[in-house]
Structure formats: structure tokens, C-alpha cells
Amino acid sequence: MNAIIVTKDVELRKAVAQCCASHQPIIHVVSEFPGMNPNVGVIATVQPSLVFFDAQGDEKEILPLLKNTAAKYPQAAIFLLASVQSSTLLLAAMRNGVREVIELPLSASNVHEAIDRTISQHHESFWKQGKILSFISCKGGSGTTFIADNLAYALASASNKKVLLIDLNLQFGDAALFLSDAQPSMTLADLCRQIHRLDAALLDSSLIQVAPGFGILPASAEPDPYDTIRPEQIDAILHVARQEYDFIFIDLGRQIDGVVIRALDQSDHIFPIIQQSLPYLRNGLRLLNFFKILGYRKEKIHVIVNRHEASTISVEAIQRSLGQPVAYMVPNNFDVVSESINQGVPLLKLARSSNVSKALVDIITAFSDVRKPDNPGIIRRLFVRNQSA
Ligand SMILES: Nc1ncnc2c1ncn2[C@@H]1O[C@H](COP(=O)(O)OP(=O)(O)OP(=O)(O)O)[C@@H](O)[C@H]1O
Ligand SMILES: [Mg+2]
CATH class of the missing domain: 3.40.50.300 (P-loop containing nucleotide triphosphate hydrolases)
Incomplete structure (x- = not known):
């Protein structure tokens, strides 16, 4: 099972990658977007199963990027990583089919539980x-x-x-x-x-x-x-x-x-x-x-x-x-x-x-x-x- 991480935050990226590596079944992080630009490189042709999306920062920048990411990876389950859950953000999350909102600061057990919930809800072939x-x-x-x-x-x-x-x-x-x-x-x-x-x-x-x-x-x-x-x-x-x-x-x-x-x-x-x-x-x-x-x-x-x-x-x-x-x-x-x-x-x-x-x-x-x-x-x-x- 593959994941991508969309964040500028180096520490957050490391923490999410660690959760993926220690999850059973293991989640392979296939790409990361430090520049918060999911339009680059090889990933354009790969459909990940999970997208970890960092929603911290200016909503004017974040929301169009979230929309773009959701459209780009329609089969993926999107996990929003957010510290402040404003109503605009939650509405955008709903509109873009975000599966889970994971609160920051990150807790590994929250990440594992969100992944497990998503796996159990999905059709078997999605996770094959x-x-x-x-x-x-x-x-x-x-x-x-x-x-x-x-x-x-x-x-x-x-x-x-x-x-x-x-x-x-x-x-x-x-x-x-x-x-x-x-x-x-x-x-x-x-x-x-x-x-x-x-x-x-x-x-x-x-x-x-x-x-x-x-x-x-x-x-x-x-x-x-x-x-x-x-x-x-x-x-x-x-x-x-x-x-x-x-x-x-x-x-x-x-x-x-x-x-x-x-x-x-x-x-x-x-x-x-x-x-x-x-x-x-x-x-x-x-x-x-x-x-x-x-x-x-x-x-x-x-x-x-x-x-x-x-x-x-x-x-x-x-x-x-x-x-x-x-x-x-x-x-x-x-x-x-x-x-x-x-x-x-x-x-x-x-x-x-x-x-x-x-x-x-x-x-x-x-x-x-x-x-x-x-x-x-x-x-x-x-x-x-x-x-x-
Ligand atoms: N177990 C075997 N017993 C006898 N002959 C064999 C056996 N396995 C393969 N060969 C012979 O070896 C020849 C080469 O086999 P094959 O084309 O599968 O090799 P290859 O490693 O794919 O070659 P290439 O490097 O050209 O791709 C075949 O023509 C076959 O006759
Ligand atoms: Mg051959």
C-alpha cells in the first residue's frame, strides 16, 4: 500500500513517514512534496492509496491545493493533518472527500487508527x-x-x-x-x-x-x-x-x-x-x-x-x-x-x-x-x- 505526504514541514514529514513504516501492513511512502506542489515528478502517474495532506498555513493557498490534490488522486483516501479546524477548512475537507482529519501535534496512535479504519472500510481490491x-x-x-x-x-x-x-x-x-x-x-x-x-x-x-x-x-x-x-x-x-x-x-x-x-x-x-x-x-x-x-x-x-x-x-x-x-x-x-x-x-x-x-x-x-x-x-x-x- 502506497502513500504520499504533502507538507513543507520537515519534522511532520518524518513523523508521518515513521508511522507509515511501522504500520502493519506497512505503508510505503512513494513520494513527498516538500514544496507543497503535487504537480511535480514521477508521482503524476502513480495513484497512491493514501495522501497525508498538511492543512497548516494560509487557507487561501491550502484550499486550492487540497482541491487539486483530491482531483489528482481520486482513488486515494485523504488524511488532513490540521492543528486548527476552522469551519472553512472542515467544509473544504467534506467537499473534497477527505476521509479523516488527524489533529496536530501528531500522535502515532491516531495515525495508525485512521489507517486501520480506512482499510477496514475499503473494498478488498483497493488494498490489494x-x-x-x-x-x-x-x-x-x-x-x-x-x-x-x-x-x-x-x-x-x-x-x-x-x-x-x-x-x-x-x-x-x-x-x-x-x-x-x-x-x-x-x-x-x-x-x-x-x-x-x-x-x-x-x-x-x-x-x-x-x-x-x-x-x-x-x-x-x-x-x-x-x-x-x-x-x-x-x-x-x-x-x-x-x-x-x-x-x-x-x-x-x-x-x-x-x-x-x-x-x-x-x-x-x-x-x-x-x-x-x-x-x-x-x-x-x-x-x-x-x-x-x-x-x-x-x-x-x-x-x-x-x-x-x-x-x-x-x-x-x-x-x-x-x-x-x-x-x-x-x-x-x-x-x-x-x-x-x-x-x-x-x-x-x-x-x-x-x-x-x-x-x-x-x-x-x-x-x-x-x-x-x-x-x-x-x-x-x-x-x-x-x-x-
Ligand atoms: N531446464 C532446462 N533443460 C534443458 N534445456 C533448457 C532448460 N531451460 C532452458 N533450456 C534451454 O535453454 C535455452 C535458453 O532458454 P531461455 O531463452 O529461457 O534463456 P534466457 O536466459 O531467457 O535467454 P536470454 O538471455 O536470451 O533471454 C532454451 O532454448 C532451452 O532450450
Ligand atoms: Mg530470455
């Missing part, structure tokens, strides 16, 4: 926070697209979760082709061009539907997509996506740039894909060091060894040289994997009892509430549904 799972190659050809695609498909097929896959491999993205032969009507670049009118309906209509509840936003087909696709637009798309989808899978490809870093920052889990050879290990180590510099916790990172075979560099040796546990292994099975990719059909549809399909199902059970022991139906649902496909 989908999880972002990003997949990144330690080196080209590691199997990132194959794994991200097929995990997303497996999760959508085994559950009633809404799943989105975004292809952020901007120049060489092929995620849609691995699962579907449908021609995209829109790409990520097209969506970025229309970012000013981005909402759930536009995002939904931009997708290639691969299965019920599972769509892919294809990469751009343009030679220089960096002209069109910018980091702040990725923020905006992910913000809308989190509210609409339970899981957002991202194929990041193999290069690191501003757009990829923005997606990594927003990710709940990052899956570097590695294979058992020295060039992969060397690049894997570089990637993990880079994550350290970016300040990511080790628990956010889940290394997957793809094309795993017992006869080569051991998993223990990989863990030692990476200084990070290997979370999952996907076995090597060139025949079934290449058949799935060449036909553009999900592996779980094509070869549901293969060792690779089983490994993929194991991984998704760890990242959804569809757990194998509690829900013996997960594998049956996947396989029965696929039999009729």
Missing part, C-alpha cells in the same frame, strides 16, 4: 498488494524466460490467483512467444506512450491472454525502446499491477539498467538463474555483489540452478562460491523444454509428468498460499485441467 517476482539471467541463455513463463503459467493454472507477466527484456524480449502464438495488440512501449491514461482496464486490455487469469505484457519490438520506456513509468505500471494482480512475474533478461533497477527495487523476491559452469558462476557472483550494493536483503534473493545435473559442479560448491544458498533446482531436460519453447506451448500442458514440470510446481508452492500438504489438489488440478486441454 500483489507480489512481484523478478527473474534475471546470470548470463545469456540461462533459461530465465522459460522458467519465469512456465512458473507464471503453473501458478495461474493451479490456483484462482490473477497472474501477470511483464517482459522487461526490452530489446530481445521473447516471453510471449514461449507460451502463445497470439499477435500482441499492445506492447510495454505502447503502454508507456499512453501512461497518462494508465489504469487497470488499459493494462488488462494490453495483455496477451495465455490462460484464464494469466496475461503477458509483451516487450517492445522497437530498436531503441529506452526512448519510450523510462524507470518512473515502470513504477506506475507496477503500482497499478499490484492492485489488480496477485502475482506479477517479471522477465528482466540479462542486462542491468535504470528500468531493471526500478523493477528490482520494487520486487518482493528476485530469482537469479544460474547454470553449473564457471562463466555462470563468475557472473552470478558479480550479480549478487551488485544486489549487495543496491542494499537488497539476502532473503529477498533466491538462486535457481537451471539445467541441473549431478555430474558437474556441485550445488554445495556453487553455494560456497556465491556465499548464498541455492533455493531451487530445475533439472536438465533439453528434449521436453525445447519442444515446449518451439511449439509455444507451456510445459505443463505439453509434458505435465516430466521432471521439469514437477520442479516448477515445487517452486510455485513455495510462493503462493496454494501449499501442497494443505491442498492435495494442487498437482491434481494442474494435471486434470491439462489433460482436458
Whole structure:
């Protein structure tokens, strides 16, 4: 859940941000407006769930700004922070749909209670926070697209979760082709061009539907997509996506740039894909060091060894040289994997009892509430549904 804070008062801003950080569920402060000007920067494309609006000061300045803010963030719950509650101010608050007036000086418990009240009154989907799972190659050809695609498909097929896959491999993205032969009507670049009118309906209509509840936003087909696709637009798309989808899978490809870093920052889990050879290990180590510099916790990172075979560099040796546990292994099975990719059909549809399909199902059970022991139906649902496909 995201919030913005509109205030000139540095101390008040800090205090509100602290309340947000300590709230359960945590409230992410996505932007602050020290100049009291909500018309600046990236936030213009992001719809926050909460707006903390400082109503101290000259009402002639404050009231038009409140009106402007309310119009700009129509889906947000506005919390007015006020020391003096004049009748003009309260009337303006009512007119602009202010949800709560929080008295100043600020009391943390008042803020927490106001947030809790708002959460309990709102429709569930308003507060939905989908999880972002990003997949990144330690080196080209590691199997990132194959794994991200097929995990997303497996999760959508085994559950009633809404799943989105975004292809952020901007120049060489092929995620849609691995699962579907449908021609995209829109790409990520097209969506970025229309970012000013981005909402759930536009995002939904931009997708290639691969299965019920599972769509892919294809990469751009343009030679220089960096002209069109910018980091702040990725923020905006992910913000809308989190509210609409339970899981957002991202194929990041193999290069690191501003757009990829923005997606990594927003990710709940990052899956570097590695294979058992020295060039992969060397690049894997570089990637993990880079994550350290970016300040990511080790628990956010889940290394997957793809094309795993017992006869080569051991998993223990990989863990030692990476200084990070290997979370999952996907076995090597060139025949079934290449058949799935060449036909553009999900592996779980094509070869549901293969060792690779089983490994993929194991991984998704760890990242959804569809757990194998509690829900013996997960594998049956996947396989029965696929039999009729
Ligand atoms: N578990 C596996 N067993 C056997 N072959 C595999 C497996 N996973 C992937 N492959 C093979 O590796 C090739 C590369 O896979 P994929 O395109 O998913 O990699 P990538 O990391 O996305 O590559 P790129 O860096 O080009 O984006 C595929 O053509 C496929 O044949
Ligand atoms: Mg790829």
C-alpha cells in the first residue's frame, strides 16, 4: 500500500513517514512534496492509496491545493493533518472527500487508527498488494524466460490467483512467444506512450491472454525502446499491477539498467538463474555483489540452478562460491523444454509428468498460499485441467 505526504514541514514529514513504516501492513511512502506542489515528478502517474495532506498555513493557498490534490488522486483516501479546524477548512475537507482529519501535534496512535479504519472500510481490491517476482539471467541463455513463463503459467493454472507477466527484456524480449502464438495488440512501449491514461482496464486490455487469469505484457519490438520506456513509468505500471494482480512475474533478461533497477527495487523476491559452469558462476557472483550494493536483503534473493545435473559442479560448491544458498533446482531436460519453447506451448500442458514440470510446481508452492500438504489438489488440478486441454 502506497502513500504520499504533502507538507513543507520537515519534522511532520518524518513523523508521518515513521508511522507509515511501522504500520502493519506497512505503508510505503512513494513520494513527498516538500514544496507543497503535487504537480511535480514521477508521482503524476502513480495513484497512491493514501495522501497525508498538511492543512497548516494560509487557507487561501491550502484550499486550492487540497482541491487539486483530491482531483489528482481520486482513488486515494485523504488524511488532513490540521492543528486548527476552522469551519472553512472542515467544509473544504467534506467537499473534497477527505476521509479523516488527524489533529496536530501528531500522535502515532491516531495515525495508525485512521489507517486501520480506512482499510477496514475499503473494498478488498483497493488494498490489494500483489507480489512481484523478478527473474534475471546470470548470463545469456540461462533459461530465465522459460522458467519465469512456465512458473507464471503453473501458478495461474493451479490456483484462482490473477497472474501477470511483464517482459522487461526490452530489446530481445521473447516471453510471449514461449507460451502463445497470439499477435500482441499492445506492447510495454505502447503502454508507456499512453501512461497518462494508465489504469487497470488499459493494462488488462494490453495483455496477451495465455490462460484464464494469466496475461503477458509483451516487450517492445522497437530498436531503441529506452526512448519510450523510462524507470518512473515502470513504477506506475507496477503500482497499478499490484492492485489488480496477485502475482506479477517479471522477465528482466540479462542486462542491468535504470528500468531493471526500478523493477528490482520494487520486487518482493528476485530469482537469479544460474547454470553449473564457471562463466555462470563468475557472473552470478558479480550479480549478487551488485544486489549487495543496491542494499537488497539476502532473503529477498533466491538462486535457481537451471539445467541441473549431478555430474558437474556441485550445488554445495556453487553455494560456497556465491556465499548464498541455492533455493531451487530445475533439472536438465533439453528434449521436453525445447519442444515446449518451439511449439509455444507451456510445459505443463505439453509434458505435465516430466521432471521439469514437477520442479516448477515445487517452486510455485513455495510462493503462493496454494501449499501442497494443505491442498492435495494442487498437482491434481494442474494435471486434470491439462489433460482436458
Ligand atoms: N531446464 C532446462 N533443460 C534443458 N534445456 C533448457 C532448460 N531451460 C532452458 N533450456 C534451454 O535453454 C535455452 C535458453 O532458454 P531461455 O531463452 O529461457 O534463456 P534466457 O536466459 O531467457 O535467454 P536470454 O538471455 O536470451 O533471454 C532454451 O532454448 C532451452 O532450450
Ligand atoms: Mg530470455
